[in-house]
Structure formats: structure tokens, C-alpha cells
Amino acid sequence: MPTTDSPMRTLDEHRAAALALAAPLPEVVVGLDAALGAVLAQDVRTSERLPRWDNSAMDGYAVRADDVRDATAGAPVTLRVVADLPAGTSGTPTVEPGTAARIMTGAPVPPGADTVVPVEDTDAGTVTVQVRAAKAIGSHVRRAGEDASPGDLVVAAGTLLGPAHVAAVASVGVADVPVHRRPRVAVVSTGDELVPPGTPLAHGQIPDSNSWLLAAAVRDAGGEPVRLGPVGDDPDALRDLLRGLDDDTDVDAVVTSGGVSVGAFDVVKAALRDEPGVDFLPVAVQPGKPQGLGRLPGGTPVFALPGNPVSSFVSFEVFVRPALLRMRGLADVERPTTTAVVDDGWRTPPGRAQVMPVRFVRPYVARDDRGTAGPASLSTAPGTADARPPHVVRATAGGSGSHLVARLAVAEGLAVVPAEIEQVAPGDRVTVLRIAP
Amino acid sequence: MPTTDSPMRTLDEHRAAALALAAPLPEVVVGLDAALGAVLAQDVRTSERLPRWDNSAMDGYAVRADDVRDATAGAPVTLRVVADLPAGTSGTPTVEPGTAARIMTGAPVPPGADTVVPVEDTDAGTVTVQVRAAKAIGSHVRRAGEDASPGDLVVAAGTLLGPAHVAAVASVGVADVPVHRRPRVAVVSTGDELVPPGTPLAHGQIPDSNSWLLAAAVRDAGGEPVRLGPVGDDPDALRDLLRGLDDDTDVDAVVTSGGVSVGAFDVVKAALRDEPGVDFLPVAVQPGKPQGLGRLPGGTPVFALPGNPVSSFVSFEVFVRPALLRMRGLADVERPTTTAVVDDGWRTPPGRAQVMPVRFVRPYVARDDRGTAGPASLSTAPGTADARPPHVVRATAGGSGSHLVARLAVAEGLAVVPAEIEQVAPGDRVTVLRIAP
Numbered sequence: 001m002p003t004t005d006s007p008m009r010t011l012d013e014h015r016a017a018a019l020a021l022a023a024p025l026p027e028v029v030v031g032l033d034a035a036l037g038a039v040l041a042q043d044v045r046t047s048e049r050l051p052r053w054d055n056s057a058m059d060g061y062a063v064r065a066d067d068v069r070d071a072t073a074g075a076p077v078t079l080r081v082v083a084d085l086p087a088g089t090s091g092t093p094t095v096e097p098g099t100a101a102r103i104m105t106g107a108p109v110p111p112g113a114d115t116v117v118p119v120e121d122t123d124a125g126t127v128t129v130q131v132r133a134a135k136a137i138g139s140h141v142r143r144a145g146e147d148a149s150p151g152d153l154v155v156a157a158g159t160l161l162g163p164a165h166v167a168a169v170a171s172v173g174v175a176d177v178p179v180h181r182r183p184r185v186a187v188v189s190t191g192d193e194l195v196p197p198g199t200p201l202a203h204g205q206i207p208d209s210n211s212w213l214l215a216a217a218v219r220d221a222g223g224e225p226v227r228l229g230p231v232g233d234d235p236d237a238l239r240d241l242l243r244g245l246d247d248d249t250d251v252d253a254v255v256t257s258g259g260v261s262v263g264a265f266d267v268v269k270a271a272l273r274d275e276p277g278v279d280f281l282p283v284a285v286q287p288g289k290p291q292g293l294g295r296l297p298g299g300t301p302v303f304a305l306p307g308n309p310v311s312s313f314v315s316f317e318v319f320v321r322p323a324l325l326r327m328r329g330l331a332d333v334e335r336p337t338t339t340a341v342v343d344d345g346w347r348t349p350p351g352r353a354q355v356m357p358v359r360f361v362r363p364y365v366a367r368d369d370r371g372t373a374g375p376a377s378l379s380t381a382p383g384t385a386d387a388r389p390p391h392v393v394r395a396t397a398g399g400s401g402s403h404l405v406a407r408l409a410v411a412e413g414l415a416v417v418p419a420e421i422e423q424v425a426p427g428d429r430v431t432v433l434r435i436a437p
Numbered sequence: 438m439p440t441t442d443s444p445m446r447t448l449d450e451h452r453a454a455a456l457a458l459a460a461p462l463p464e465v466v467v468g469l470d471a472a473l474g475a476v477l478a479q480d481v482r483t484s485e486r487l488p489r490w491d492n493s494a495m496d497g498y499a500v501r502a503d504d505v506r507d508a509t510a511g512a513p514v515t516l517r518v519v520a521d522l523p524a525g526t527s528g529t530p531t532v533e534p535g536t537a538a539r540i541m542t543g544a545p546v547p548p549g550a551d552t553v554v555p556v557e558d559t560d561a562g563t564v565t566v567q568v569r570a571a572k573a574i575g576s577h578v579r580r581a582g583e584d585a586s587p588g589d590l591v592v593a594a595g596t597l598l599g600p601a602h603v604a605a606v607a608s609v610g611v612a613d614v615p616v617h618r619r620p621r622v623a624v625v626s627t628g629d630e631l632v633p634p635g636t637p638l639a640h641g642q643i644p645d646s647n648s649w650l651l652a653a654a655v656r657d658a659g660g661e662p663v664r665l666g667p668v669g670d671d672p673d674a675l676r677d678l679l680r681g682l683d684d685d686t687d688v689d690a691v692v693t694s695g696g697v698s699v700g701a702f703d704v705v706k707a708a709l710r711d712e713p714g715v716d717f718l719p720v721a722v723q724p725g726k727p728q729g730l731g732r733l734p735g736g737t738p739v740f741a742l743p744g745n746p747v748s749s750f751v752s753f754e755v756f757v758r759p760a761l762l763r764m765r766g767l768a769d770v771e772r773p774t775t776t777a778v779v780d781d782g783w784r785t786p787p788g789r790a791q792v793m794p795v796r797f798v799r800p801y802v803a804r805d806d807r808g809t810a811g812p813a814s815l816s817t818a819p820g821t822a823d824a825r826p827p828h829v830v831r832a833t834a835g836g837s838g839s840h841l842v843a844r845l846a847v848a849e850g851l852a853v854v855p856a857e858i859e860q861v862a863p864g865d866r867v868t869v870l871r872i873a874p
Contacts, residue, residue, distance in 0.1 A: 032634065033664070036653040052643065059698055092640070104702050105745070106630060108641050147844065155846050162873065163657050167650035167746055168846040171643075175635030193543060197469065198612030203529070204545050206489065206608075213604035216473040220600050227470070261496055265541050308542070309604060407584065409592050409605040436599065 008284040010419065011353040015319060017293055019333070021301035022323035025181040025252060032170055035161050037222060038179035039329035044155045046172040049145035054109040056085075057140045061100040061122060061129055062113035065137035076123070076130035084126075085110060100129055109141055116140035158331050180329030182224050183252040186245045187214045189229030190238065190258040190267050191307060196230070210257040210312050214305075217316045218255070221324045226251065233259070235270035242271060246296035252327060254300055255320055258307025261290045268292060268304045278302060284352040284419055287311040291319070310396065310408050314355045317414060317435065335433040340392040340415070345425045353419045357411035358392040358432060392432060412436040445721040447856065448790040452756060454730055456770070458738035459760035462618040462689060469607055472598050474659060475616035476766035481592045483609040486582035491546040493522075495577045498537040498559060498566055499550035502574035513560070513567035521563075522547060537566055546578055553577035595768050617766030619661050620689040623682045624651045626666030627675065627695040627704050628744060633667070647694040647749050651742075654753045655692070658761045663688065670696070672707035679708060683733035689764060691737055692757055695744025698727045705729060705741045715739060721789040721856055724748040728756070747833065747845050751792045754851060754872065772870040777829040777852070782862045790856045794848035795829040795869060829869060849873040 009017070027041035056062065063079060071077040079100040083093040085107040095101050095112035103109070103116060115135045123130040148154065154172050155165050161179070169177055189211035197207040211229030218225035228245075231238055245251045259268035260280060269292065272278045278294030288311045292304025301323065305315040322333035343361055348354040395411035413432040417424055424430065446454070464478035493499065500516060508514040516537040520530040522544040532538050532549035540546070540553060551574050558570040585591065591609050592602050598616070606614055626648035634644040648666030655662035665682075668675055682688045696705035697717060706729065709715045715731035725748045729741025738760065742752040759770035780798050785791040832848035850869040854861055861867065 032649045033652070036656055052638070053640070105698065106628070106643075159846075160874065162846075163650055163653035164750060164848060165846045166653040167646040167750070170634040170646035170649040171746070173634050173636075173638070173644045175633070191543070196612070197607040197610050199610075201489070201610070203490070206543075207610045209604040209608035212469050212607040213600055215470070216600035216603040219473055261542065309608070313601060313604070409596075409599075409602045411601060437597065 008282045008289075008352075011283065011285045011318065011355075011416075014283045014285075014291060014293070015322065018303065018319040018323050019326060021293070021295065022253075022326040024329040025183060025327050027178050028181045029176045029178055032166055032175060032177060035166050035169065035177040035179060036163065038161050038177070038182065040155055040157050040159045040161060040165075040178065041180050041329060042178040043153055043157050044169050044172065044174055044177075046148050046150060046152050046154050048150055048172070050147040050152075050172070051142050051144055053144050055142050056103045056105055056107050056109060056116045057142050058116055058118040059104050060102075060116050060118040060120075060140065061131070062095055062103045062109050063100045063115050063117055063131065063135075064095060064097060064113060065115040065135055065139070067097060067100075068115075068117065068131045069134050071131045071134050073132045076132045078128050078130050081125060081127055081129050083110065100131075102126065102129075114138060114141070158329060160330060180327075182222060183218075183324050183327040184226060184250055185218045185223045185324065186226045186228055186251050186254045187211050187218060188231055188238075188241065188254065188256045189214070189307075190231055190233065190256060192233045194230035209309055210307065213309060213313060214255050214257060214316060217313070217321070218324065221321045222328050223253075223324045229257075233265050233267040235267050238267055238271040242296060242302070246298040246300045251300060253320075253324070254296070254302045255316070256292075256302070256304045257312045260292045260304050260306055272302070272304070278304070280304070285314075285318075286349045286352045286354045288315040288318075288355070289352070291315065293319070310357065313408060314357070314414065317433070318355060335414075335435060338390065338413075338432050338434060339429050340390045340413070340432045342393070342415070342424055342428045342430055343391045343426060344393045345423070345428070346394060347423055348417050348421055350422055351419055354415075354417040354421075356415040356417065356424075357395040357408055357413075358415045359395045359410050359412045361391040361393055389429070392430070445719045445726075445789075448720060448722045448755065448792075448853075451720045451722075451728060451730070452759065455740065455756040455760050456763060458690075458730070458732065459763040461766040462620060462764050464615050465618045466613045466615055469603055469612060469614060472603050472606065472614040472616060473600065475598050475614070475619065477592055477594050477596045477598060477602075477615065478617050478766060479615040480590055480594045481606050481609065481611055481614075483585045483587060483589050483591050485587055485609070487584040487589075487609070488579050488581055490581050492579050493540045493542055493544050493546060493553045493577060494579050495553055495555040496541050497539075497553050497555040497557075497577065498568070499532055499540045499546050500537045500552050500554055500568065500572075501532060501534060501550060502552040502572055502576070504534060504537075505552075505554065505568045506571050508568045508571050510569045513569045515565050515567050518562060518564055518566050520547065537568075539563065539566075551575060551578070595766060597767060617764075619659060620655075620761050620764040621663060621687055622655045622660045622761065623663045623665055623688050623691045624648050624655060625668055625675075625678065625691065625693045626651070626744075627668055627670065627693060629670045631667035646746055647744065650746060650750060651692050651694060651753060654750070654758070655761065658758045659765050660689075660761045666694070670702050670704040672704050675704055675708040679733060679739070683735040683737045688737060690757075690761070691733070691739045692753070693729075693739070693741045694749045695742075697729045697741050697743055709739070709741070715741070717741070722751075722755075723786045723789045723791045725752040725755075725792070726789070728752065730756070747794065750845060751794070751851065754870070755792060772851075772872060775827065775850075775869050775871060776866050777827045777850070777869045779830070779852070779861055779865045779867055780828045780863060781830045782860070782865070783831060784860055785854050785858055787859055788856055791852075791854040791858075793852040793854065793861075794832040794845055794850075795852045796832045796847050796849045798828040798830055826866070827869075829867070 082099045083101040085103040121133040194208040208230040215225035215227040259266045280292040303320045305312045325333040396407045415430040519536045520538040522540040552572045560567040631645040645667040652662035652664040696703045717729045740757045742749045762770040833844045852867040
């Protein structure tokens with residue numbers, strides 16, 4: 001039945017409803033090799049001081065500062081070399097007055113020594129060594145505990161683990177990393193007209209692209225897609241499929257595309273018509289007005305998106321992605337935004353927010369100034385980097401173009417135009433969600 | 438032997454030398470499920486018009502515009518419904534004068550019809566239908582070819598494939614995607630002091646974190662790491678290991694950490710001393726001054742990085758990552774940059790560029806204005822988004838801190854300070870490579 005006369009939810013209201021379906025998934029323990037890109041579920045703390053012991057910050061000689069207090073280039077002090085101390089050494093000879101130990105960066109400072117003389121300030125001797133410069137006591141020694149004390153926080157729960165976080169966890173001897181499980185998300189595209197890409201097409205058939213779009217978007221959001229599409233326009237078969245997914249404890253969410261509109265063959269709507277936990281309703285947004293949202297009887301969140309590729313794409317971005325990021329355990333579920341100047345201009349629908357795929361005309365920052373063909377200079381002088389706002393134009397020329405999947409590929413951002421705006425003019429500023437890396 | 442008196446390469450010169458070792462890897466064909474994050478090796482073009490045939494942009498009725506030219510809400514025109522046309526239909530009944538076909542979004546417009554009347558402008562009848570509004574000829578019909586013509590470029594070679602690109606490739610029926618092979622990168626950390634994380638530590642031992650750091654950084658750069666560390670300070674054993682990697686045609690590059698300095702136990706330097714293709718030399722950068730770079734006899738690029746974790750991290754970022762991105766087939770191998778205002782200040786080494794890990798004090802864009810705890814409002818009015826420059830402070834308090842791995846984890850960017858600057862003062866602007874998502 002037509003639902004266009006129902007009161008419409010706002011974009012923000014529907015986002016809030018979608019996000020309310022999501023909660024951080026339970027903790028699992030993974031190895032360091034699987035930690036990158038996961039979200040830490042518990043604080044990682046150090047149980048020891050870091051560094052664990054006084055150690056050398058330089059390659060050189062561990063000495064007693066008092067022994068070399070009068071050393072100069074013209075009047076070097078000669079010490080007897082009593083040991084070689086590579087990093088990893090466990091022998092700890094005592095440095096008595098008049099002696100030195102050859103020491104490498106990172107090696108424990110031996111008993112008796114209080115100072116390190118860099119090799120550059122010596123003759124690099126191996127039996128005796130001439131020290132050519134005095135050093136303040138403690139020079140070039142990294143003190144035990146100067147990085148962290150026992151119990152100090154190293155990486156906080158909720159952190160998205162990048163390479164440096166993985167290294168920090170490893171550096172405190174933690175090999176089993178408590179992270180939130182990643183969401184497994186079933187993806188179902190619907191429509192009798194859809195055939196797998198690469199299959200010869202009969203008249204009226206098109207290749208399925210939405211299941212690939214949504215599966216890739218799930219993976220890009222840090223989830224694990226289970227791609228099940230395309231399925232045909234048979235409500236009973238789809239209902240059975242969705243029930244099976246709801247019963248599968250390995251499936252954390254279901255995303256469908258198509259079949260949610262006012263047409264006579266809207267399969268997702270028909271399949272879920274009798275589910276009290278799932279609502280189909282219009283949202284005041286373009287594209288993406290018809291939406292289904294809720295929980296299947298077993299509690300699995302279901303996001304029923306419209307089938308036009310651009311509508312599916314935009315709906316995923318603004319409604320599904322934040323929910324998946326929350327399931328992963330992230331507190332900040334937002335895309336980064338920037339303010340951009342519009343170079344073209346377009347009409348927007350009265351009373352509906354608009355989410356317009358755009359591309360940047362002038363790169364976001366001073367990329368072009370550095371060039372891309374040759375090796376770039378990183379040594380840009382402070383103050384010269386470009387801080388002007390970027391400019392954008394629509395990615396899909398010629399209207400909202402919700403079917404123009406081939407042109408969607410150039411989108412680098414989504415301009416969000418509030419419902420009360422009816423016209424975006426050249427020179428206007430818009431808020432852009434940055435969706436390209 | 439000490440090499441600190443040799444003329445030093447600049448940061449940019451060493452970057453150029455590192456990048457010169459890299460070339461795009463050969464093409465492989467992958468399925469659509471493995472295409473996300475790969476770089477397209479050949480242009481993908483459409484062999485057909487897109488859309489392939491005139492189709493309906495709405496759920497409604499395919500009619501002859503002439504039949505409904507006098508229709509109004511007060512005086513509807515009644516037409517006989519001769520067919521139901523769901524999307525995916527292959528039957529094509531002709532719409533004769535006085536008739537209409539019920540049609541769903543995306544279904545081919547049948548012969549005879551030239552216009553679609555949305556269901557909202559009808560009584561939604563199934564035997565006969567009352568049309569309540571006149572429509573200009575061609576209304577709500579997507580014309581064949583309005584998106585693309587045969588031969589048109591859909592996604593260009595060199596594109597990093599995101600979800601929308603994968604969908605665009607699928608939409609033109611391409612299931613086998615030609616992409617550049619991802620680089621397989623062997624990672625070797627060195628040092629007798631290193632033991633696997635989780636192993637009990639003897640005095641002088643520390644957990645290996647660099648092999649995990651670099652393996653994660655390789656993966657983060659889109660490569661496939663082969664983690665082999667830690668290995669001990671035995672030059673002969675390391676030489677054999679590196680020769681084996683050089684002979685392995687599956688290994689595209691080797692990254693080592695440690696053993697490149699002026700110490701007496703510098704194992705990487707010792708193992709590669711007689712390799713004419715590999716240079717060990719000082720680079721005018723802090724951290725990361727001692728570097729090894731070149732090709733093993735079989736041609737495999739080797740990046741020999743210093744062993745302090747922060748030095749390894751920074752060296753990977755500025756020397757190795759761009760080379761891996763080039764191997765993947767990307768033209769733009771740069772991190773995005775931004776200009777930031779420094780809130781603290783620090784001394785920088787005379788005559789050397791500095792790459793300082795920093796964190797953002799005020800978020801990069803208007804994130805805070807939107808809040809993170811509740812559902813965000815996307816409908817920010819144009820012009821209100823925050824365009825002020827972000828502020829940064831050092832991630833590792835207390836000097837360059839190249840051993841402070843636990844604090845490195847908070848770094849969100851790398852401030853690049855030119856060699857001619859000796860002091861960064863509060864309020865100065867610096868160029869920051871953004872390394873956090």
C-alpha cells in the first residue's frame with residue numbers, strides 16, 4: 001500500500017533508531033597477528049616498569065662519570081675495557097673505578113656505571129679506551145620506568161588498533177589480545193531481474209551489483225560479510241531465508257536491498273509484513289526514502305534498504321555503518337567531515353534532507369602542491385601548507401541519479417544538505433562526510 | 438665503523454631512493470569478493486549502454502502520454518491494465534491505445550508505452566486503472582544509455598577499489614577483476630635481546646615488538662606481511678636467511694629492523710656488508726638517521742631500518758610505505774597532510790629534518806561539535822562546520838623519545854619539520870601527515 005502520506009521520520013531520527021539496534025559485541029581473544037583493525041575490549045596495562053632496567057641510549061661505553069670528569073679532546077682519559085655488552089646480554093660485570101664496559105644501545109647499564117659515553121667521543125678501543133669528553137652523571141642512560149610505571153595504561157579499551165597499538169601491546173609482553181568480535185553481517189540483494197555478474201543477460205535482466213556493494217561496504221566498515229544475494233521476488237522463500245539467518249547465532253545483523261517501496265512486488269516488505277519488530281516507513285531523506293528497520297523475532301537487527309544502487313549506498317553509509325562500528329566496540333561511529341564549497345549547484349527536495357555523492361575538485365589538502373608523479377618533498381616549510389577549504393561538485397551529474405551506479409564510483413564524499421534547504425547554489429558551503437581514504 | 442662524519446642524505450633524497458626501488462607488481466585476476474582494497478590494473482569499460490534498455494524510474498503504470506493528456510484528479514482517465522511488469526520480466530506485451538501496464542521500478546518499458554505514471558497519481562487498480570494526472574511524454578522513464586555508452590570508461594586503471602567501485606565493476610557484468618598483485622613483504626626484527634611477547638624475560642631481554650609493528654604496518658599499507666622475526670645477532674645466519682628470501686619469488690620486498698648503526702654488534706650491516714647493491718648511510722632525519730637501503734643480488738628490495746621502535750615506525754612511514762603503495766599500483770603514494778598549530782614546542786636537531794609523532798588536541802574537524810555519545814545530527818547547516826586548523830602536541834612527551842613505544846600508540850600524525858628549523862615554538866604551524874583513520 002502507498003505509505004507516502006504517513007508522517008516521515010527525519011534523517012537523524014532514523015539514524016538514532018538504527019544505532020539503537022547495535023551494542024558492542026562480546027570479547028574474544030586473538031593473537032597479535034589478528035589484532036590490527038580490531039577494537040580493544042579491555043585496557044592493556046604494563047605489569048612492569050618501562051624500560052625494565054636502566055639501559056644505554058647510545059652505542060658507546062658505560063663508565064663512572066667521576067672517572068671522566070676531566071676528559072677533553074686534548075687530554076683524553078684512558079679506561080680499561082672490562083666487558084662487551086651487546087643488547088640482550090645477561091652477564092653484568094661491575095664497572096670498577098678506572099674501567100669501562102663497551103655497551104650497545106638498549107643493553108642494561110652494568111653495576112657501578114652511571115653514565116654512557118657515546119662511541120663518537122672515544123677512540124673506539126677494545127682493550128683500553130680513550131674518552132675525549134666529560135659527561136654529566138646519567139648522560140645517555142634511559143632510566144628504568146621513565147616510559148611507564150607498573151599498572152600504567154598502555155592502550156585503552158575502545159581503541160581501534162593500528163600498527164603502533166599492536167606494537168605497544170607486544171612491548172609489554174601481551175600476546176593474547178582481548179578485542180570485540182567483529183560483526184558477521186548477512187547481505188541479501190533481492191529482485192527477479194538480478195543475475196550474477198558475468199552471466200549472459202536476457203532482456204529485462206541486469207547484473208547484481210548491490211550484494212557486492214553491500215558486502216564490500218560491510219568489510220570496509222570492519223565487519224565480515226556473508227553475501228547471500230541475489231534472491232528472487234518470492235516472499236515465502238525470503239521469509240524462510242531470513243528466519244534461518246535469525247536462528248544462526250553466528251549472524252549479528254542482516255542487510256537487504258530492494259523490495260521496500262510502494263510497488264506491487266516489494267518482496268522484503270511482503271516477507272516481513274507480519275513481523276512486529278520490523279517497521280517499514282518513509283524517511284525524509286533523498287535518496288533512500290523507503291526504509292525498513294527493526295529486529296527479527298530472534299533479536300537479529302535487520303536493515304532493509306532500498307534497491308537503487310545509490311540509495312543502497314547512501315543508506316548503508318548513514319544508517320548501517322554507524323551501527324556496525326558500534327558493534328565493533330567503537331565509541332566514535334562517525335565519518336570525518338569537512339566543510340566544502342560547492343562549485344556546481346542543484347535543487348534539493350522540499351522537506352527532505354539530501355545526501356549527495358560528491359567529488360573533490362581541488363584536493364582536500366595540499367596534495368597537488370606536492371605533486372604525485374615524482375618523489376614528494378616532505379620538508380614543506382611550516383605555514384605553507386594549504387588550509388583553504390576544498391571544492392566539490394556532484395559525483396553523479398544530471399540530477400539525483402540514484403540508478404547511476406557507474407558514476408557513483410567517483411564519489412569521495414557525501415554532502416549532507418538539511419531538510420530546510422531547497423537549493424544549493426554555487427559558492428554555498430556544505431558539510432561533507434569523507435568516504436574515500 | 439662510525440659513519441657519522443659522512444655527508445648525509447636528505448630526507449627527500451632517501452625517500453626518492455626508496456621509491457625508485459619500487460614498481461607496480463604484475464596483474465592478477467581476482468573475483469569480486471577479493472577486489473576491495475586492490476588497485477585496478479586495467480580500465481574497466483562497459484560493453485553495453487547503461488541502462489541497457491528504457492526502464493521505469495518509479496513504481497506505477499506504463500502508458501501512452503497521449504492517452505492521459507487530459508487526465509486530472511477531478512476527471513481521471515481510465516485505462517485497461519494489460520500486464521503486470523515486475524523488474525526482471527522478459528515478457529513484453531505491447532501497450533495499445535487505451536491500455537496500460539503495471540510496472541515496477543527498473544522494469545523495461547514495454548513497446549507502445551512512452552511514459553510512466555507513478556502509482557501515487559492513480560487508484561492503483563489491477564484490472565482497470567484511473568489516472569489522475571497528465572504526464573509529459575518520457576516522464577519517469579530512464580532512457581537506455583543515459584548513464585553510459587558502449588566503450589565508456591567505468592573505473593580507470595590505477596583506482597584503489599572501494600565498495601562503490603566494486604559495485605560499478607559488477608554492474609557492467611565483470612566478475613573477473615584485473616588488479617595488481619599485492620606485495621608480499623618479509624619482516625625481520627633483529628637482536629639477541631628480543632624474545633616473543635608472552636615469554637618470561639631474563640635480565641636484559643625485552644619482548645619483540647618491532648616485527649609486530651612492521652608486519653601490521655605492511656598490512657595497513659595493503660601488503661601481505663611474512664613475519665620472520667625476531668632473529669639473533671648472528672651475521673652468517675641472517676645472511677643465509679636474507680639469501681633465501683631473495684631467492685623466493687613470492688617475496689617482493691624485505692624489511693629489517695635493528696643492526697644498522699655504528700655499534701660493534703650491528704648484525705644487518707654485518708650480514709650485508711659485502712652486498713654491492715645495499716648501502717648503509719646516515720640520513721639527515723630524526724629519528725631514523727642510520728638506514729640501509731638497496732637490492733639483494735636477486736633484485737629484491739631491502740629496507741634496513743633502525744631498531745628503536747619509534748625510529749622503525751617513522752622510517753617505515755616515510756621510506757617503506759610509499760614504495761609498497763607504488764608496488765600495489767597506486768599513483769598517489771602520499772599520506773594526506775594537514776596544517777596544524779603546535780601547542781607545545783620542542784627543539785629540533787640542527788641540520789636534520791624531524792619527523793615528530795603528534796596527536797591532535799582539538800579534533801581535526803568538527804567532530805566534537807557533533808558529540809560522540811549519542812546519535813549525531815548529520816543535518817548541520819551549510820557554513821557552520823568548523824574550518825579552523827587543528828592543534829597538535831607531541832605524542833611522546835619528553836624529547837624525541839625514540840624508545841617510548843608505549844606512548845607512540847597515541848600518535849595520530851607525524852609533524853615534518855624541515856632541516857633548517859631548529860626550534861618549534863608554541864603557535865607555529867607545521868605540516869602533519871595524518872596516519873590515523
